[in-house]
Every structure is written in C-alpha cells, then in structure tokens.
Amino acid sequence: MEPTAKEGFFERVYQMVEQVPEGMVATYGQIAKLVGEPRRARYVGYALHVNPRPGIIPCHRIVFADGRLAPGFAFGGPEAQRELLEAEGVSFLADGRVDLSANRWPAGIE
DNA sequence: CAAGTGACAATAA
DNA sequence: TTTATTGCCACTT
Numbered sequence: 437m438e439p440t441a442k443e444g445f446f447e448r449v450y451q452m453v454e455q456v457p458e459g460m461v462a463t464y465g466q467i468a469k470l471v472g473e474p475r476r477a478r479y480v481g482y483a484l485h486v487n488p489r490p491g492i493i494p495c496h497r498i499v500f501a502d503g504r505l506a507p508g509f510a511f512g513g514p515e516a517q518r519e520l521l522e523a524e525g526v527s528f529l530a531d532g533r534v535d536l537s538a539n540r541w542p543a544g545i546e
Numbered sequence: 547c548a549a550g551t552g553a554c555a556a557t558a559a
Numbered sequence: 560t561t562t563a564t565t566g567c568c569a570c571t572t
Contacts, residue, residue, distance in 0.1 A: 445569095463554085463555090464553075464554050464555085465554065465555060465556095468554085473568090474567095475566090475567050475568065476554095476567075476568065476569080477554040477555060477567080478552060478553085478554045478555085478567070478568075478569085479552090479554090479567095479568070479569065479570095480553080480554080481552080481553030481554060482552065482553070482554095482569085482570085483553090484553060485552085485553055487553095495553080498553080499553095500553090500554070500555085501554070501555055501556085502555090505553090506553040507553070508553060509553075
C-alpha cells in the first residue's frame with residue numbers, strides 16, 4: 437500500500453495522543469494544531485474513530501474544546517470515559533465536563 | 547464530477 | 560445560558 441499524505445496526518449495524530457501524559461487531556465482542535473493542521477480538528481476525531489491501534493491510543497484523553505466528552509465513545513460510552521479520566525487524576529466539573537483549565541495537556545509540549 | 551457526511555470549533559440568535 | 564448554523568477539509572457514495 438502506498439502511504440499517502442493523509443495517512444501521515446493520521447499517524448501524527450496518533451503520535452500526539454500517545455504522548456499525552458496520564459491525568460491530562462487534550463482537545464481535538466489542539467491536537468490538530470499540534471500536528472500542523474488546525475483546520476482538521478474534525479479529522480482528528482475521525483482518526484481516533486478508525487483507531488487502528490485500540491488500547492494503544494488513549495482516545496479517552498481527547499475531549500471537545502469545551503471539555504465535553506465525545507458523543508459516540510467507543511469504550512462503552514462517555515460515562516466509561518469519565519471513569520477512566522477520573523482514575524488518572526483528571527478533575528471534573530459539576531457539569532460532567534473535564535476541567536480543561538487544570539488538566540489541559542498542550543500547555544507545554546516539548 | 548457533484549453532493550453528502552462527520553469522535554470539531556467558532557459565532558449567531 | 561443553550562441551541563442552531565456555518566466553516567473546515569478529507570472521505571464516501
């Protein structure tokens with residue numbers, strides 16, 4: 437299979453997501469920008485949807501720009517994701533949203 | 547080739 | 560404040 441540029445974009449997304457430390461979360465738009473394409477925020481989610489490496493890519497650490505969780509989470513629902521994040525030490529708001537102000541990872545990438 | 551779709555984000559009402 | 564719409568850009572039909 438000839439690798440195309442789009443696959444390179446996907447792979448970069450996976451690399452970024454895998455580098456997210458535990459107890460922190462990142463937004464789709466942030467990941468998109470980090471890979472060099474801030475306009476492809478939607479495709480970041482799509483990349484995780486196709487998730488070629490389940491169990492290796494911490495999709496549960498990727499949330500909306502508002503701190504909200506994905507609607508169609510693949511692990512068993514947004515409830516399961518909240519449990520996973522809580523278990524890692526991520527703070528949550530009373531609205532069931534992640535406290536991006538305290539757990540946003542892309543605050544100091546190498 | 548054109549239109550439709552989508553794990554997003556920003557803006558309008 | 561929440562909900563709706565638009566813009567984005569690649570993939571699917």
